[in-house]
Amino acid sequence: MKKNLxxxxxxxxxxxxxxxxxxxxxxxxxxxxxxFIKNFVNIQKLSSFFDGYLLRDTVIGSIxxxxxxxxxxxxxxxxxxxxxxxxSLYAVTAFxxxxxxxxxxxxxxxxxxxxxxxxxxxxxxxxxFSIVIxxxxxxxxxxxx
Amino acid sequence: xxxxxxxxxxxxxxxxxxxxxxxxxxxxxxxQKIVNSIKNSFNLFITILPxxxxxxxxxxxxxxxxxxxxxxxxxxxxxxxxxxxxxIGGMLSxxxxxxxxxxxxxxxxxxxxxxxxxTFLYSxxxxxxxLPLMISFFGLKFTIIYNIYLFVxxxxxxxxxxxxxxxxx
Numbered sequence: 157m158k159k160n161l162x163x164x165x166x167x168x169x170x171x172x173x174x175x176x177x178x179x180x181x182x183x184x185x186x187x188x189x190x191x192f193i194k195n196f197v198n199i200q201k202l203s204s205f206f207d208g209y210l211l212r213d214t215v216i217g218s219i220x221x222x223x224x225x226x227x228x229x230x231x232x233x234x235x236x237x238x239x240x241x242x243x244s245l246y247a248v249t250a251f252x253x254x255x256x257x258x259x260x261x262x263x264x265x266x267x268x269x270x271x272x273x274x275x276x277x278x279x280x281x282x283x284x285f286s287i288v289i290x291x292x293x294x295x296x297x298x299x300x301x
Numbered sequence: 302x303x304x305x306x307x308x309x310x311x312x313x314x315x316x317x318x319x320x321x322x323x324x325x326x327x328x329x330x331x332x333q334k335i336v337n338s339i340k341n342s343f344n345l346f347i348t349i350l351p352x353x354x355x356x357x358x359x360x361x362x363x364x365x366x367x368x369x370x371x372x373x374x375x376x377x378x379x380x381x382x383x384x385x386x387x388x389i390g391g392m393l394s395x396x397x398x399x400x401x402x403x404x405x406x407x408x409x410x411x412x413x414x415x416x417x418x419x420t421f422l423y424s425x426x427x428x429x430x431x432l433p434l435m436i437s438f439f440g441l442k443f444t445i446i447y448n449i450y451l452f453v454x455x456x457x458x459x460x461x462x463x464x465x466x467x468x469x470x
Contacts, residue, residue: 165361172360176403178310181317186399188320191342195334228428232438249447256426262399264316268309269402270418274466278419281458289450296446
């Protein structure tokens with residue numbers, strides 16, 4: 157006998173809750189890691205790591221953005237600070253992009269959901285693209301100004 | 302619970318235990334910072350709790366859609382429009398990236414390709430509710446250029462991943 161829609165929905169809800177519960181410890185682990193990084197890494201001192209070489213700074217910006225996690229608005233505030241400290245737009249853009257597209261902290265969780273191959277590939281692409289997009293945005297801004 | 306689910310749960314708990322040991326080990330040297338880390342993590346958890354509930358509901362709803370429809374519109378052989386569907390889905394999804402992992406894992410089981418998952422995850426960088434804030438920080442021109450490139454590259458990333466991971470099958 158075919159089940160009606162509401163019965164199927166509640167059955168699905170039970171299944172979804174169970175599969176969420178299974179992965180819940182890994183999500184709690186990621187949340188704890190984010191809290192840890194927030195308190196143990198001094199994000200304000202970022203500027204001192206940039207040395208004025210355009211490509212190197214862009215790569216550093218991308219790596220920092222990949223390490224830190226949090227609300228995107230925090231990355232806007234930090235980026236504005238970096239720009240005020242004369243860090244190039246290329247580096248700041250790479251920082252902004254990798255903040256939201258790459259998550260080193262979330263990699264264990266991502267692996268548990270999608271496997272190693274996909275996770276490593278996706279994050280590598282995201283780091284690479286953050287650098288490429290940063291250069292493209294910087295060049296486009298230059299051409300348009 | 303099935304054997305596969307137990308295995309996954311075990312891995313999940315091991316990861317959590319590693320983080321707990323990191324906290325315990327560090328607490329001997331920096332007790333105040335650890336207290337602050339726990340407070341920050343707790344606040345973050347409370348903030349994203351409603352998103353978890355939305356994702357569970359969403360998963361239950363999506364499971365009502367037959368697998369062949371998901372495969373047709375989001376599978377590896379789906380039409381070009383499917384990239385836009387994945388990208389717009391990513392743009393509209395709120396909350397932290399990891400809260401959407403269970404939903405996307407579920408979609409993968411239903412036939413969504415790895416490339417579309419990557420596009421969904423990448424296009425989450427385009428934060429529609431934060432656009433006014435971004436304009437106020439970086440100006441209109443930068444915001445437009447930045448987001449156009451993100452959109453294009455979200456599709457490019459998904460496309461590349463599908464070529465590498467899905468075409469072999």
